[in-house]
Amino acid sequence: MPSDTKLCVLLRVEPGSLGPKGLDHVEDYCVVANRYFQKIHNHLITWNVVPRYDKTLPEIDFFINGKHLSSEQANKMLVLINKDEDSLETEAMEHVSNLIDKYLGHQY
Template structure:
């Protein structure tokens, strides 16, 4: 059995407030669904994990490699080896997240009587 190559995990913390005043009720479900959608389009060597951001002292985006936290410069170097760059990845992630939030809010609105 060959070992799996290390994958960089991009841990994105999502503010419950982005889902409106009742965001705390929906953020865990949203993050689970968004993680699956992000994973479906992640470049090889990357893994997205979206979790609720309950502690504002923690950064919105963290980088993990085999359970070790990387600094932004370390993550940038790792991404360069994969032929990727951090700035465009962040931009694409922010755009994708905004789309998913809009879609999710629309589904919540369609449940109202």
């Protein structure tokens, strides 16, 4: 699918999710996360992972060609990968959480 017709998923990560010094790490984490996310559903989705400095903004937004999509419009696109907005957000947040653990070097 041409990149101009791909679904752009804007994923906002709160600095606090990276711990008490998250503000010091969130920008660098987003660089790493962007590289990681570009491999997920890349035939349909272009990801943009950014810090969520403004908590009034949602954690996830959907766009095509720079135009914001409603939930209904996003869900119509997500059907192509057997997802809906909720399941994609759940999947994305699991990836974010796992990647934060790896980024911070947590050992379990």
